[in-house]
Every structure is written in C-alpha cells, then in structure tokens.
Amino acid sequence: MQPNLKYILFIYFLPVFFFGSLWAQERDSITPLDRELKTPQRIPYNDSIEVNFTENDLVELDTVKLDTVKQKKESFLTDNVTSTAKDYIRFDRKNGRAYLYNQGKIVYGDITIEAGLIILDNNKKEVYAFGIQDTSGTYTQRPVFTQGQNVVEPDSIRFNFETEKALVYNSRTDQGAFKVKGEVTKRQNDSVYYMKNVKFTTSEDVDDPEYYFYARKIKMVPDKKIVTGFVNMYIADVPTPLGLPFGYFPLTEDRASGFIVPSFGDNNQRGYFLQNGGYYFAVNDYFDLATLGSYYTNGSYDFRVQSNYKLRYQFSGAFNFRYEKLLNSEPGFPDFSERTVYNVTWTHSQDANANPNSRFSASVNLGSSQYYQQTINQTNTGNFLNNTMNSSVTYNKTFQGEPQVNLTVGATHTQNSNTGDINMTLPTVNASMSRIYPFEPKSGTKKGAIQNINFQYSVRGENRFRTNDSVFFQPEMFREAVSGIQHTIPINTNFKVFDYFSVSAGTSFQENWVFKTFERSYDENRQEEVIDTVRGFDAYRTYNFNTSVGTTIYGIFDFGKDKKIQAIRHTVRPSVSYTINPAFDEFYDTYLIPGTSGLEDEIVEYSRFQGSLYGAPGNRYSSSIGFSVTNDFEAKVRSKDTLAEEPEKRKLLSNLSFSSSYDLAADTLAMAPVQVRGTLPIIPSKLDINFNAALDPYALDNNNRRIDEWNINNGGSLFRLTRGNVSFGYSFSDKDFATGGDKNTDKVENDTFRQGGRTDDLFGKGMNYDGTFEDEEEEEKTVENDTERYNYKIPWDLRLSYTMTYNNLNRQNEISSHSLMFSGNVELSPRWSVGASSGYDIKNQGFTFTQLRFQRDLESWRLSFNWTPFGTRESWYFFIGIKASVLSDIKYDKNRERDRNL
Template sequence: MFFNSVIFAQETPVKPLRPAEAEKDTLNISLPASSVPQVIQDSTATDSIKQPPGYIAGDITYTAKDYMQMSRGENKIFLYNEAEVYYQDYELKAGVIVIDYNANEVYAGRIKDSLGNYTQTPYFKQGNNVVEPDSIRFNFDTKRALIFNSRSEQSLGEAMNLYANTVKKENDSVYFLKDGKLTTSENSEDPDYYIRVRNGKFVPNKKIIAGFSNMYIADVPTPIAVPFAYFPLNRETSASGIILPTPGQTNLRGYALQNGGYYFSINDYVDLALLGDYYTNGSYGVRVESSYAKRYKFRGALRFRYENLINSQRGFPDYNRSTIYNLQWNHNQDAKANPNSRLAASVNFGSSQYFQQSINQINTGNFLNNTLQSSVSYNKTFPGYPMVNLNLTSSVTQNTQTQSVNLTLPTLQASMERIFPFANRSGTKKGIIQNINFQYTGRGENRIATVDSLLFTDQMFDDAKVGFRHTIPVSTNFKLFKHFSTSMSFNYNETWQLKTIDIGDYNQELQLQPRDTISGFDRFATYNFNASVGTTLYGTFNFNPEGKIQAIRHTIRPNIGYGYAPAFDQYYDEYIDQNGDVRQFTRFEGGLFGTPGLNNSNNLNFAVSNVVEAKVRDRDTTKLEPKKIKLLNNLNFSTSYNLAIDSLNWSPLRMSGNTQLLNNKMSVNFGATFDPYALDNAGNRIDVFNLENGGSIFRITQANVNVSYSIDNSTFSSERELDDNTDSGGRPDDLFGSGRDFSDKRTFGREREDSGSDEPMKLYSAKVPWNFRMAYAVTYSNNRRQNEITNNSLMVSGNVDLTPKWRVGISSGYDFKQKGVTYTQFRFDRMMDSWQMNFQWVPFSSRASWFFTIGLRSSLLSDLKWEQRREPDRRL
C-alpha cells in the first residue's frame, strides 16, 4: 500500500519534448498532434464553429544562463538569469521566465541582484513593436497578455515614449492601458514632463486614443487638461490631419486664433497646408503653403498669404480697412534631369507694405529690405555647332518705399556661341587672323513701369515699352612684341521699336508743344570700334630671409584702351520750342535700349590694377616654406580722355580696392573719386585744372569705406560654428536682428540642436561659446564743395552661451549722421531637455514689439506651447 501511494504510473503521461541541440544549449519543444486526444463526432452532426487548436502551434526555443528546470508534476519549465524564449515572431527576454503548458502561458519577471535591486527587466518584442515592462503574462492560444509597468518607444523620427502601470494586450494591434504616461523626453527614468492618461487605447505605430488627460511638469499636475485626446503615431513620413490654431491676443485687433487649418499629405511628392487666422475685430488672414520634390528631377515650395486688416472700430475717425498679400515661389531643377532645358523660379511678390503691416510675423530681414525681386526663367540649349541658347525670363522689381513696380513680361534672349571662321575647331589658334571670331546675341523685352495701386488693371499697360536689340561682335586678340596682350573688336547693334515719337514746332495760339506717339515698326543701327593693349609687370623686394617678412611682391597690370563711335545724326530732327530756339530730337526717344549717339565718341581709356603680396615666416616652426599672404587684394585706378570734345576732356579718376586684415577676419572695401578740374563760384566744373586754380592735383569728390569684422570663440582655435538666419528671408547673419516667422511652426525647436554627443554635459566649463559681428560704413561727398559725411553708421551683433542651455544676444547700431541708435533687438532663449523658451524684444522705433514663447521642442506636440507678444503700434 505504501509503495502504491507514491508510484506515478497512474498519472497522465507528460507530452514528449523535442530534444535540444547540445552545442546550442537550448531546448526546442514540439507537441505532435498524436499526443492530443481526438474527439469522435457523430457524422450526422456538423459544428459550424471552428474550434481553436488545443496545443501550442509551433516550436518554442528557450535558453537560460543559470538553470532550466522542468517540473513534470506542474507541467512547467522554469528559466532563471538571462532567460530567453522565442516563439513564432515573439521574442521574450527576462531575468526569470516560467512556461506553463497546462494554461499555454508564459510569465516573465525581474530578479534581484546581490544588493537587493531588481535587474533584467523583461523585454517583449513582437515584430517591430517592443515593450519593456516589470512583468508580463502572455497566452500562446489567445495571443493576449497582461503587462505591468510597461515602457514602449514609438520611433517617428523622434522618440515618443509610453509608460503604463497596467496594459492588456487584446490582439496583435490593440492594447488597452490604464494609468499611463506619454512623453517625448529622452530621460526615461525621470521625464521633465509627461501627459497622464487615465484610460486609453493604444494601436502601435498608429494612434493612442485616451480619455481624460492632463499634463504633469516635474511630477506636478497642471491645469492643462482635455476630456479626451488623440495622439497620432503614424510611421509614415507625413500624414494628413488637423492643425490646431494658437490662441492669442493683439493690442490692436483683439483676441485671435492663428495658424489653424488642415494639412494634406497628397502623395510622396507634394503636400498642401491650408492655414488661417481670425481676430475678434473682424480681421482675418488665409495662407496656402505647399512643398514638392522629385528626386533627381526638381524641388520647390509655394506660399501665398492674404490678409484683410481692420484697424479701430467702424465710425471712429481712425477706422481703416486694407488688404495685403504676398506670393513666394522657389523652384530648382536638378541639372541631371535635363542638361539642355532648365526651369528656375525665385519669386517674392506682393503688396509693398506686406512685411510692414503683416500681423502674423515679425520678419526683420524683409522689413528692412526696401526692394523685393522676383524672376521666373526658362532656358533651352540646342547642342551642336554652333550651339544656340534661348532664355525666357519674367521679372518683377518692387520698391517698398516708393511703391513703384517694374515688370518685364517677358524678356527673350537668344545667343549663338563664338565662331572662329579662319581656324580649325580642334586646333590651337595663333595670330591675329585665326583668332578672329564673331557671335550673335539678341534681346527682346516688354517692360512695364507702374505703381503698386495700378497692378492688374488696364492702366498698367498704358506706358508699356517693347523693344528688340541685335548685337554682332567681331573680335580678335594677339600678342604684340611677345609681352603685350592686344585685343580689337567691332560691334554692330541694331534696335527695333514698335513705338516712336514726333515733336512739332511750338503752337503759339494753343500754347502747346505738339508731341505725338506713332505706332509701327521702326529701327536704327549703330556701331563702334574698341582696342586695348595691356601687360603685366612684377616687382619683388627681398628682405632678411630670417626675418618675419622675407619678401614683398608687387604685381602691376596697366591697360590702355581706345574706343570710337561715330555720330548718328541722320536719326535726328529739329523743332522750335516755346522760346523760339531750334532743338534736336530723335524719334527713338524713350526706347528700352537708348538712342543713337548724336556726337562722336573718341576716347582713350587708362587703367591700372595692383596686387601686393608678402612672404612671411610661418608661426608653425615645422614648416620650411614661408607663408604667402595678400596685403592688397586689388587696388585699381581708371580714367579716360575724350578726343572728340574741346573742353573738360579728362574724366574723374576712380580708385577702388579691398583687402583682408586680422587673419582674414576683417574685410575692408574702399573707393574714391578724384576730379582734376576746378569749380567756379556756383559749384560747376570749369575747364581749368584744379592745380592751376591754386589747389592740389586732384580734388576729391566722393569717398567710401566699408569694414566688416566677425569673430567667435573658435577664431583662435580650429573649431568653427556656422550661423544661418536665412529661413525667414533675412541676412545670413543677425546684424539686423534674428527674423522669425510665427506662422511657421517648424521653426520652433530647431534652433541650437544637440550635437548628438554621448559625453556628459559639463556643469562648469572654461569655454564659453560666443560670436561677434560688426559692419561699419562711411561715405563722404564733396561734388559741389558741400564737404559732408552723407552716411556714417555702425552695426553690431553678438551672442553668448552663458551655459549650455542659456543663450543671450543683441543686435544694434548707431547712426553717427542722424545721431541715433539704429534698429535694436534683444533676445535670449533657454533650451531644456524637452522644452524651449524664446524671447525677442525690440525696445524702440516704429517696430517696438516683443515676443515670448515656451513650448515643447517635439514636432509631434508642437501645439503644447504658450505665446505672448506685443505687436508694433501701426499708428506710430
């Protein structure tokens, strides 16, 4: 009886195990179908419900470091320390794993180390989805799981981390979570912020749908809460969706909702965003933005903005209403797409006062720019010999101060490559004959000059001008006496016009000078001849070979030219003005390409260019060769003598040059004009040399100097930091302030990106990143003895990183002529792990304003921010 009480012969047989391969130290389990009891059904009864299999479908592979214990009584397998289980597309790693064959479940949890701390947190992976909980229970039959204290990362270009106390896995694509946390903070142990989700539904890589949720900052709850929330987790590069507006308040137009709309992810090549603003006083704005790109073909962006602005209230004397708009289009074609055809566009067109009056941006770069330029061009090349090139361009130039607009709709240019009729195409060209060449250039233009208020009206075409010019240059070049480079050219120009004028004699009875515009084709031809001779002279001054300056080399390039153009008086007529004087005119006045010359032009031209270089001993003693530096990049002098006139034959002497100083950190450009003739008491030039009038050889009439200087903390080291501020249309530096487009949400959070280094951040460092820029300009005028400084201004900007997270900066200047401070901007920003704070302040001028924002750096949660700003007072 005792023996029978302990025998196991009456127990249910254990399902056989697949033997493990010895060299892999793993056990593969297979449950054959023969071990599963078969149920015999009545042949007359049919069950339409498909029964689930009663065994594990597939092989289980497992391993552990310390031990793998199999309990036949409980039908379980225990794995301890670095345990791993692989089943179908499931992967499970943990400190301890228990496989229960009776329930077809697996349990995984942590283990304690020698200090009593939990280690080897479970790692559960299904496909590309990874969950890292404290413990997990998973059923092989139902594919359901209970996950406790889970952590999951959804990688969408940036990490979105999900934490939950309890997660129920319903199936492969649906999870239900309770008491969860959602954050983009990189600190998984102690995030600086998170969104607490009480209950929610989680679909990996697609979305999270949650009930009541609110934000916690440093584990402190905030009143930022919503009754329900939707978080998209689409792994696609882009997805359509609603763009939430940003609430705010303006000092002139009341409360506002800005930058709200919808984003359309049309396809992989183009997208579209429709945005709008609304203000409680009735003002509104709409924007359409689209980007497109096709690899190896083209890429571009289109942006259109329209704003209806209302100031004050109806019935008040300062009430006014205006509309402004702006169109920006950039298109670039890949050179490899079609080498013989190219379309390019750079458009910035709209109302002249758009950047001064626009509500939803403070763009200092465009605000301080008085000229807006736009162009769209198409170029077509016809290969072969001779090669022909066609270019069709439409351009617009706007002056935002005078509101004048100049349009060319369009300009056609055609050119043929240079042809050498007396030389072989493949051989070298020698002598005056073989170097004779000619080419053809044609230009046709339709130009319209109007003002901003007349755009898109019939009146803008009243003064349109159409003209064509054909140019055929014939030239050659050769060596004279081996050292003199000589060139000669003959240019033939023919101009076509569709409108000419006729001026009649003054009508005494009507008190009118008749002037008629004649429509119809007319033409005139001109020609001229030019020749020049030049050479190059070198002078070297050697010094002590052991000294710092070892040698100085002076390069001089003198050039003498001659130009002749005859008088084309055959195109001129005469009329009698109101004073009875006989005057000459040409019917081609007012044309696009000028008028034929009335007088002979017979000029001698003189020019000299200079370059001064030095050889200095290199500071690096390991280098044997001296270092070459330029003392003067160039120093140019030019003047001319007119042989065809009887007085004031010499033109003013023009001097210009530039150089680099302080290890090429400082750039200096300078120029001056010197007049050899004296002035009378009225300030007019007279045919008397200034030296003969008791003065110097030359009388300075104009001079200018421009100096720019830029240094930073890496100036004296090998490191460099590039600063670019062109996103908002400003300068590549911040001398005129840092521009910011508030409607572009992509801008926020992109500044001062982390370097990506894994090195720990130093709390204190002797290296403080900084940069400094300076630009100085002065202009002197003395044409009529005014002897005054017409412009004298200094612009400076600087930025200092007080800590790795704090940066402050200033842009300002001083106008010594007007005796006042120029456009000034103060700014600082604070970058935290997940947050960024930015402040910009213009303390005075008509653009006095400030802007403050704090928000998440994550583009996924960019709408979680707070903004406050004060607009410039338009009444000032």
C-alpha cells in the same frame, strides 16, 4: 504582444515532450555553467505534437514520413526558431516547464523576446518573462519584446497561449513621438491594448519625465492612436489644472492633417486678436498646404496660404500668399483709416541631376510696396529694412551640337518699396550661339590674330512694363508696355605682342527692332512739348570698335631670410584701351520752339526712338582712350612655427586700382574722374576693409558747376575728392579660437533670405510659429555632466558691419552716412542662449533697429522671448510649448504688437 507570440510559447512548450526521453531522472537544481550557452538550439518542424523524439531525431524531418491515417492540423511553424542564454537552458519535464536564464533570447522570424528569465509553463499553458537581480540587488535585464519596429519593455510578462491574452506589468513602449508607461497592460487582440494607470510623454526619460499625461484607463492601438478617459497633465510630478474628460492622441509618425491653434494678444489700435490659426492639410508625401488667418476685434483680418512641395531628385519649392485688411482705430473716429496689403513669394529649384540640358527655377517676391512696413503679422523681422523686392522666373534649354545653342525664357520684376515704382519684363526671351572660330587650325592651339578671330550671335526679345504700385496689373499698365528685339554680333580676336603684351581687339554690331516710336513737336498755344505715339515696326543699327593692350609686371624687394619680413612682391597690371563710338545722326530730327520776349528761337533735337525699349542711339561721336592700373602687394613672413620650412604668404594690399578715360573728340570736360578702389586685408579670410573714391581733376565755378579748367590751375589741389566710401564686415565666433574648430560658413536659406533679406541675423532674426528662431539648430545638445557648462567653452558668435560714405560733389563736404551694425549670440549654458541685433547711426547719434532674443531649452519644452525695446517697431513676443510636433498645440504664446498709424 502580436499573434505570433503564441507560436513562440508553443515552440518552447514542445521541448518538454520532445526531449523528455533524454534524461533518466530529473534534477531539482542545476549548477550554472562556466561557459556561455549561446549556440542556437533548433526546434524541428513537425505535423503533430504527439510524436516523441530521441536524441538522434534532432534534425529537420520530412513531413511525408510522419503522415498518419488521420489528417493532422497543418503546422503553424513557418520559420526556424532559435534560442540562446548566457547561463543555461533547462527543461523540467516533471513540472512541465522550460527555463532560459541570464540574457535569455528567443528569435522567431521578425519576433524577438529578450529577458533575464523566461519560463514556459505547460500545465497552465502560460509563459512568463522576468528581469533578474544582479549582485548588487538591482533589477536588470527587463523583458524586451520586439516585432518589426514595435518595441515593448515591461517589468514582466504573463501570457496564456490558449486564450491568446496577456498581462504586461510596467510596460514601456515607444509609439510615434510618445513614450508610454503603463502599470498593467491587457492584450485584448492583435491590435488593441487596454492599460491601467498610464503615463505618456514625449520626454526622453519615461521613468522620470519633466512632464507627462496621466490617465487611469486608456485604449491603445499601436502606431495609430491612444484614446483615454479623464486625462490630467503633470509637470515635475505636480498635477496641473489642465485636464480633459477624454483625450485622443494620434500615434502615426507620418504627417497628418489637423487644426492649428491660434495665439492671442492685444493691440491699442485694433483691439484683441487671435493670430495664425487655421488648418494644415497633409495632402501627400510630396505636397502640403496650410491655411492660416488672424482676426482683430476692430474688424482687421488677414489670410495666408502656405505650401511646400518636393520630389526627390527632381525639384522642390515653397509658395506663400498673404492678404491683409488693415483698419486703424474704429469707424467714425477721426483717426480711422483703411488699407489693404498683400504679398506673394514663390521659390522653386530643380535638382541639378534631373535634366542636364534644361532647368526651371523661380524666385518671386512681389506685392504691396508698403507690405513689410505695414503688415501686422510678420515673422521675418529683418525684411522691413528692404527697399526693393525682386522676382525672377527662368527656363533654360541647351541644344547640344556644333555650335551649341542656349535658350532662356523668363520674367523679371523689380519694385522699389519707397517710391512704389515697378519695372517688369514679361516675357524675356534670349537665344545665343556659342563662340565660333572660323580660321582655327584643325589641330593644335590657336596662334596669332587671324586664328583667334571669333564671333557669336545672340538675340534678345522683351516686353517691358514701367508702372507704379497703385496701377499694378491695371489696364493702364498694359497700355504703357514697350516691346523690342535686339540682335548682337560681336567679333573679337586676341594675340601677343613682343611676348609680354596681350592685345585684344573687336567690334560689335547691333540691330534693334521696336514696335512703338514717339514723334515730338511743340504746341505754341499750350507752350509745351507734344508726344505722339506711332505704333508699327521700326529699326536702327549701331556698331563700335574697341581694342586694349595689357601686361603684368612683377617687382620683388628682398630683405633677407633672417628678417621677419623676408620679401615684398609688387604686382602691377597696367592696361590701355581705345574705343570708338560713331554718331548716328540719321536717326535724329528737330523741332522749333519760337522765341518770346526778345529771346531767340530754340532748336530741340530728338530721336523718335527716345522712350523705346532700348533707347535712342548715340548722336555724339566719341574717341576715348582709357587706362587702368591694378596693384597687389604681398609679403613673405617668417612662420611662427619653428619647424616650418617655407615662409608664410600674406596679402598687404589687394586690387588697388586707378582708372579713368579721356575723350579725344570732346570739346570740353574730356577727362573722366579717376576711380580708386582697393581692399586692405586685416585678418586673412576674415576681415577685409574695402574702400573706393572718385577724384575729379576739374574745378567748380561759383554756382558749383564743373568748368573746363583744371582744379590745380584754379587754386586747388590736383584732384578734388568728390566721393568716398569705406566699409567692412567681420564675423567670428568661439570656433575661430579653438584648434581644429569647425569654420563652416555655408549659407542657410530661410524665409527671410527667400524674401530678399539677409541670411544672418544682422538685421534681426525671424521668429517661427513654433517659437523657434530662424536658422536654429534642432539637434539636441548632449550634456555629459553638470560641470560641462562651466568649462570655459561657452559658444558665442559676433557679426559686425561698418560703413561710411563721404560726399563732396558740389562742395557739400559732408558725411552722408556713417553707421555700425552688430549682432551676436551667446550660450550662457547648454540650455540657455541669448542674442541681440542692433546698430548705431554715428551721423544722427541714435540706435537703429534693435532686437533682443532669449531662449531656454526645457528638454521636452521650449521657451523663447523676442523683444524690440524701442523704435517704430516696438513689440515683444513670448512663447512656451512642447517641442514634439504631435503636441505642438499645447503651448502658451502672447505678443504685444507695435502701434502704428497707417
């Protein structure tokens, strides 16, 4: 169907003349050969079609020997032409025809024609390509024309190589995402085809599609566009009222700019709306941009800008900005209110191979504190449960050498969505030098305390802002900024004692520079403390000393190899540490609060560094002894596999630790509460129960305050349980019960995760604008037969999360939180899937956020329904549309938003 086709036809016309002298007489019929005739038949290059050839002339000729007085037209052959056929290749000189039968194939350059029967008619100067009937009478081996990536599969082809026009009957071709089938196709020129009675669809089966567009006449430019007259949409061969007087369908497989059709719905507080409509800009292969907006009839609106970019082997990222103007009710009504919320997210990651010595990364999520609770257009549903928003932008640079220097420049942001408090550093600069061993030997390993002495140097500078959402990036935010630089030099060493004890010792020196201090005094008239800000450079220095001794002890309890539990191993890791923190009284001053009504004067001690970036140095001397014991219990269990030679190893209890400290310099309450932590393995690598608790040895007085008296001496137990927590998370699926099942648990980064949420669907699954759920696999599921869905291999998955917290710090004796969260998905059939996310608050006796999900794969279409049946976020969303991106605007989606009072 391309210009070179006429050359192919002419090439096969040539043998009618070239080989005519090889037959004494022409046979009317030819008996098929028993062997396949697949040896390529070579056509010689020539400069004139008037030259006759004999059998000995079937070689490549020198064009110089064929020169004549009259200059002939230059040959249009630029490549070898080969042909094969399974049964025979026949040349009929009497009728001026050539035949290729059964799997006939012509190859010329990048052009290939395959058909059951190919006929070249010299008299009519036409070529025909047909399929053939097999022994059962089925029409097979339809013609296939291929040039490059363009493939046409008709029932038959008729081509005239003089007029260069062709008629193609029942052609089938793939054009971009479309499959096109035309009853009659006329080739007008190199790149334009006119077709009659045409079906085009994105369905896999163009002969029996689930849906198609029908047009009586179309104009097609391959790989560019389809332009139609009146076009009507058919579903299951039934015409629908959906029709257009004309249609335009792009065929390019590249991204293209275009409009995004909005969805519609209604809200009791804001009226009817059009949501997520806009325009998509396909800027280039590395960068795109989408602008989206929504409008409500009461005047509310939102605006969104979204962009993705990627440069292979260098970096990739995404940017999203959303602004919303929210009006509740109508102006003039008593319940009318107005609010503005916004949100900015940005992720950027650099390829690890782009630059081994420097790296830039960003993860930004900032905006209004109540954005996730108040937004009217949120797809990542689970994020509304987040209480914090975090951001980080960093640049790392490594300077190779001895010693190596690492430099980090960055900015951080933490925002509490409940209180609106914001902590931000802009910028933060860190520089550190690698560890240096000044006394290490020139060769061999380091031994002893002297050779293991090492030190480092690091410097950190910050400019920190502590503010609130209401004044974010306002002038008062910058006036309250605090800055400082901290220098740290740690010196450490480690060595062995008695071959079994590991000893480490070290000291650390810090120097802190600040540029703002605070003087405090007492105003007797106003009877309040007065704080004066003193701007200017100031500094203080601190140091401490620490040492620790630890070892590892193993104990084995052997029960015999004939027992199910053959042995239990107990590993104990005790550790004792000692820390000295001097008192830096020289950095402290006092002021007097005069006594009134007979009360004594009060002396208040303060440091001018209180409220500075790194706080005030300690003014209390401490000499603390710390201890900790960590236990691990493992068992050797006889394997269930009778052929196994070694027993299985199973963990019984992991990281059971007890830790506390005693301050030798403290006057009262010298002992710290005992911290207990541990992990109880239930199912290896699947279910671990984590627990922790705090045990206080001191008693409480009648006002529930700690007193310097042991609890056991006050009529109680040895320790008071002041806090406890038990939690576990469990995730399993049908693959865990299948032999050799895929147990890949790699995290998928989605929009919910980028904005601080979870990667799984425990808090609900986000909805994309094309009707898919986040993390949904787009690969097609192949169904070999109808009974496959009933073979007891129903895919499913389930996630559980349980937590319970107990508080008894001041004799509350209460369970402060107790909940169970769960989510799961089930494929009822290869094309039906349902899912749910919910939880139950055991303490408050009620269900937490609940989401129900339904999805149906309609082959070329997708149907999905997302429903939050109750609660403050009660809503639903319905979508049905075509999967193919080129027809993504052909959809129906409707949602009912929740009603909220701002």
